[in-house]
Amino acid sequence: MTIAVHELPAAELLQLAAGEGSRETAARLCDAERSKHILLLHAVIAETAQRFPAAHRELELAASWTALSIAQSYAPDTVAPVLAMPQLGAWAADCLLRLARSDGDSPELRACLADAGAFAAIACLRAGVDFDLLVASSDGVPALPVTGALTPAADGPARRAPAAVRGPVRLRGHGGRLELVTADVVLPVDRPRPITLTTRHAGLTLDLAVDCSTPSLDCPRHRRVESLDPVEIRRWAETLAGTWRILTRHHRADAEAISLVVRTLVPLMPEGSGSSVAATLPSAFGAVAASLPPDDLAMAETLVHELQHLKLCAVLELVPLIGEGEGEGEGDGAGPGPGPVSDDFFYAPWRDDPRPPAALLQGAYAFLGVTRFWRTQRRLLPAEQAVRGHAEFARRRAETLGVAENLLASGRLTAEGAGFVGEMARRLRAWRADEVPAEARRLGLSASFEHRTTWEVRHVLVDPAALHELAARWNARRPAALADRSWPPYRVRPADRRGLHPRSRLLTLRYADPARFRDLLGAENPSGTGALGLGPADAALLRDDLPAAAAGYLDALRRRPCGPEVWSGLALAVRGRRDDPAAAFLSRRVPLVSAVHTALHTASGETADPLALAGWLARGESGDVCGRYASSGGRSPGRTT
Incomplete structure (x- = not known):
């Protein structure tokens, strides 16, 4: 051959x-x-x-x-x-x-x-x-x-x-x-007659074979649809036709690549929550697995996202971007996000579990494409949908740039990889000059911040010896002494994939589908309890009643140690208090405050006031034990301000 x-x-x-x-x-x-x-x-x-x-x-x-x-x-x-x-x-x-x-x-x-x-x-x-x-x-x-x-x-x-x-x-x-x-x-x-979905627009054709049977195309984390009935086939055909009009009209380069690269559609079942899912397999170049999305725009974003994965898989066969032994591959005020807090695993804003470098690169490259998609599409949406596009662009621009910068600082890239990721970062930095309406930017970056801080409290583990020393200093009323910003050491708990808290989904839904967000939040009881399982503080946070949300989270933490969602909710609720040193420190270094809070309770049963504890740590970080606070704006372990 x-x-x-x-x-x-x-x-x-x-x-x-x-x-x-x-x-x-x-x-x-x-x-x-x-x-x-x-x-x-x-x-x-x-x-x-x-x-x-x-x-x-x-x-x-x-x-x-x-x-x-x-x-x-x-x-x-x-x-x-x-x-x-x-x-x-x-x-x-x-x-x-x-x-x-x-x-x-x-x-x-x-x-x-x-x-x-x-x-x-x-x-x-x-x-x-x-x-x-x-x-x-x-x-x-x-x-x-x-x-x-x-x-x-x-x-x-x-x-x-x-x-x-x-x-x-x-x-x-x-x-x-x-x-x-x-x-x-x-x-x-009879000769085989596969199900084929074909749509044409503006001189380009999308021709997808539907595969519900090939075992090697099974996705480990998602269930496949075993067969499509005529109604389901028609729904897929209508969705793809609308999707193709969006892509051929406004994202021509992506449409041309998709028409060449994507050959097979593997239908998936949606998640239990009803959320759509999509995936690609590195060994199956040309196949996209996806559940039926809620609208044509979501499917267009999915195809762009999965195209990026497929392109990078092919590139990696020709050019080594990640060093040997790194596994298989995925200025907005939010900051680039946590960097490498261990030698092996990193924060990925689009996942709930820590990721190795090769997988992190896959995700960053996919979301480079998504960011570019929303950069264009946000200006084409009707007024009632424009917030969705602007918020997605602001969010993914900040997150993807942060991951690219962390990859560049990781030491895990080859020379070719450093050039590749460096070009990704250069393009994303250029997009920071693009204006985003203030409210859309706030909604997108708030959802990003909440995801990141929840991940940090769940996965970032502070050195036990350092925690013991900090607890002893607190009990002795001595300064925290955090002037060395490389201290205390951190590591990552690599395997803990629990899925998103309902509040995280709602923070995204708040800009992605405001009507659905209002319906779901309106169904909750005034106390905040209901089908979604939200607490009163969560409900207040989602309604932008930040003082009530902060009071609710603080009340819970003053009584006992709480889980990551409570700490991230508190950090988001007080994040806007720019003149409050304790709130500023908590927003930047929530895993440290959480860890010291838990260590104090474990050692003596004390439940320290979270903001008082954060203020004490802030004074120790600045080296000022007399109460003044001046943020250096530098990099803390696993975090960039």
Whole structure:
């Protein structure tokens, strides 16, 4: 089979880093991924032949490779899309993983390997080449990627049904006809008819195969839709048509790249809360998994977001951006956000769990695209929706720049990676000059601040020895002595993915869907209790009654230690008190105040007043034990002011 050597010119790499990239660059990435698929397929067959020769022989893997090679040589342009199928890349990666982990031949391994014949059969069908291959089956019925099980031909001659067969079956194609061949029957079957969603606008076509069946496209964190009925297919088609109009009219470069890169839609179930979800798999270049979004605009944002992930996955195959051993990959007043507080994990504003550098880069690159999307789209929305666009732009601009700057300071990037992320940061800094209406900016950055501070209290752990020393100083009425801003040391609790608190979702909904926000908040009792599980202080915070919110959170913390949501709520409620040193310190270093508060209660049962404690720490940080406070505006561990 024919493959080529692929390189990404430095100029094109910088264009991609800036969130741009031409149609030619997108095509270059697609070509490289197609060659990678061929190499992966060859590796699967060669590894099987070496380690499990019986399986290689009995599954006729050599015949599958030969048939695919013949089809490619006969009709290369027709077979190229088959070799680029995300199902092929994901299947090959899955097979190689199974081969690496397998101690011996097994039915499960063979079931996976048998799909080699299925991909060869698809290539031969499209090229018009006759074939006779073993393919995977479901209870004796041949199954092909995307389409699933094939069905007997309705107009074929009457034949007795085949006996149930376990394992692969023989599929024969000749003259454009398909036949299932077993020891006792030859049964005509219909050609595969996958569900395809096609929409055209302004000279560009979006053509997506819907895949509800290929196991290798399963997303670990989300449930797939097993099938789509006609009503659901129509809803998807209508949504994609509206989405495509938005993208082709106002985001032309993204639309051109999406039309080339995205080939498959994997429908997902929404989250239990009803929120839409989306994902990509690094091994499945060209596939986007998503639940049906609430509107066309949300789907447009999703496609841009997932396109960025796919582009970066392809770039990483050609250019190393993260140093070896870093795992697999994701000036607004908010600050860049927490930096690396351990050697291994970082804060990601779009996740609730700490992320390794490679995953952090994936997320930052995806949200570079999202930020660019809202930078344009916010000016095109009707007045009642404009706040959504402005708030999203302000929020994602600040968050993504912060992550880019933390990656640059991490020491985890290669030289190429530093150049790539540096260009990302340069573009984001330039966008800080773009004006955002004050109220939209406040709403976006408040949601960002609440997410960040909740994460910090949950995941940032202060050195126990330092906590012991600070507690002793507090009890002895001595200064906190925080003049060295690298002290106390921090580390991260890496695995603690609990999901968003309802208040976090509502803070985003406040600007994303104000009508829905008002309905949900109005359904809560005046006390703040109700179906959402909000406390009175949370309800006050969401209604912008900041004094009542602060009083509620302080009352809870004066009685006993509380969870991260209480501390982040208090920090948000007092954040605007710019002349209050205690409030300013709490807003910047909430995990330290929380940790000392808990340490005091653990040691002596004392529940210190949170603001008094924050004021004491603030005086220690400034080196002024006489009560004056002057913020240096510098960087604290894991945080930039």
